[in-house]
Amino acid sequence: MLVAGREINGQTRSDKTDISNYLEDENADADEHFISQAATNNFNDVVYWNSE
Numbered sequence: 230m231l232v233a234g235r236e237i238n239g240q241t242r243s244d245k246t247d248i249s250n251y252l253e254d255e256n257a258d259a260d261e262h263f264i265s266q267a268a269t270n271n272f273n274d275v276v277y278w279n280s281e
């Protein structure tokens with residue numbers, strides 16, 4: 230599960246059809262590969278995964 234976090238770097242939630250207004254970098258390209266890293270001014274997605 231991906232949690233987008235608050236708007237950063239010019240993202241605007243007025244356009245709800247553009248995933249890049251919610252997710253950053255590798256998480257915003259609609260494939261099966263995601264990244265998790267410490268929050269910065271340019272990245273605030275939170276990635277949860279179930280290892281079962």
Ligand SMILES: [Ca+2]
Pocket residue numbers: 232233234235251252253272273274
């Ligand atoms: Ca985000």
Ligand SMILES: [Ca+2]
Pocket residue numbers: 254255256257258259260261262263
């Ligand atoms: Ca990706």
